[in-house]
Amino acid sequence: QVQLVESGGGLVQAGGSLRVSCAASGGTFSTFTMGWFRQAPGKEREFAAFISRSGGYKQYSDSVKGRFTISRDNAKNVVYLQMNSLQPEDTAVYYCAAGESLYSISTSDYRYWGQGTQVTVSS
Numbered sequence: 001q002v003q004l005v006e007s008g009g010g011l012v013q014a015g016g017s018l019r020v021s022c023a024a025s026g027g028t029f030s031t032f033t034m035g036w037f038r039q040a041p042g043k044e045r046e047f048a049a050f051i052s053r054s055g056g057y058k059q060y061s062d063s064v065k066g067r068f069t070i071s072r073d074n075a076k077n078v079v080y081l082q083m084n085s086l087q088p089e090d091t092a093v094y095y096c097a098a099g100e101s102l103y104s105i106s107t108s109d110y111r112y113w114g115q116g117t118q119v120t121v122s123s
Contacts, residue, residue: 002112004029004096009117018085020117027112030054033099033112036081038092038118038119045078047093047105049081059105064090069111086121094119 008020022034035050047072049060058070069082079096094117097110104110 001030002098004098004112004114006096006114006117007036007121008095009094011120011122012086014087014121014123016121017082018086018087018119019080019082020094020119021081022114024077024079024098027098030074031100033101033103034072034079035099037097037107039094039095045107048094050105051079052081053112057103059103062103081103083119088121088123090119091121093117093118
């Protein structure tokens, strides 16, 4: 059983930056594709970014491309999401997820989920 714990959320002004982290335990981290998803109040959970097992392939949603960067450290069992140029519409709970599919932007392909961390961007 894989456990995922996010950290690093908080309140930031528009235009600012935050880095959220997700620490994994209980499994072989390097065998999972890792994703970041987000859910704003009243909206469905949506894909933000994923990174392949080795870190060699990354994909972003159009809404975060060019502003967010996903990375991972397989030695430390951690995945990061660096968020720059944050806007109020980025306000959401951010979840990390681990999946065994090679590449996927679908929530249904991720088996393990963290509890989420709140990111709030003020205007």
